[in-house]
Amino acid sequence: MSSEFKITCPVCKVERSTSKANYVFHTKKGGTGKCKSCYLTERNNSEQNKRNFVNGKPVKKHPYYHVWRNMIRRCYDPKIHNYKNYGGRGIAICDEWKSSKLFLQWVDSNGEIPAGYELDRRNNNGNYEPSNCRFVPPAVNSQNRRSTKLTPDQVVEIRRLNARGELLMDEAVKKYSVTHKTLLAVIQKRTWKNIKESCQ
Structure with a gap:
């Protein structure tokens, strides 16, 4: 890069060497002359750009x-x-x-x-x-989906009845409108794992 083409940034006042094309752009074709650092800082602080940032990102x-x-x-x-x-x-x-x-x-x-x-x-x-x-x-x-048949309270109730030996599978299937497979998964804690033991 030839050193004869130099531009002084109007913001930070630092002189820098540049290409002939860049020199012509900034001195004769409407360029601001700002260095890359000052240009980016100004752009990022602009009101329009701030609308596109959240916590600096x-x-x-x-x-x-x-x-x-x-x-x-x-x-x-x-x-x-x-x-x-x-x-x-x-x-x-x-x-x-x-x-x-x-x-x-x-x-x-x-x-x-x-x-x-x-x-x-x-x-x-x-x-x-x-x-x-x-x-x-x-x-x-x-x-929490609409397709979910059971509520957390019902899960607790099912497990409590099962622990007491009072859960009748066929009756529970009808009462809770679930399949035998779903009921077993609840009892065996393969589903609803987030229901704590202390809730039972």
């Missing part, structure tokens, strides 16, 4: 950005296979969370989220909004 590189994107698609994109279980039955997203930045700020406000935890709605028929959402282990999330 680009929104799209946030670890939960995909959670927001999938939430939007489930509720508003009829082409998505599970739209019928969300937007198709009236599940919506609060106005605040239609902004990825505001949703991700809420995520960060929850502190460190354990690896593998999933976004869950407390009321499965309710909307996606701060008062109805939380992060839970996959097992808890799956137990």
Whole structure:
């Protein structure tokens, strides 16, 4: 690089050598003359760019950005296979969370989220909004689906009756509207593992 082409950054006042093309751009074709460091600092501090950052990181590189994107698609994109279980039955997203930045700020406000935890709605028929959402282990999330037949209280009751020798399988299958296979899985604790022994 020839040293005859030099530019002084108007911000930090540091002189730097540059190529002829760069020199012409900055001195004759509207370039600002700013060095890369000052240019990036100014760009990142701009109001427009701040809207795309959360806690100093680009929104799209946030670890939960995909959670927001999938939430939007489930509720508003009829082409998505599970739209019928969300937007198709009236599940919506609060106005605040239609902004990825505001949703991700809420995520960060929850502190460190354990690896593998999933976004869950407390009321499965309710909307996606701060008062109805939380992060839970996959097992808890799956137990909160509409397709789940049992409740935590029923699981405790089944195990308690079984421990006392009072559980009649055929009657329990009818009472709880589950299959023999599901009932055995509950009794043998192959499912609902998060129900603690102390609850029984």
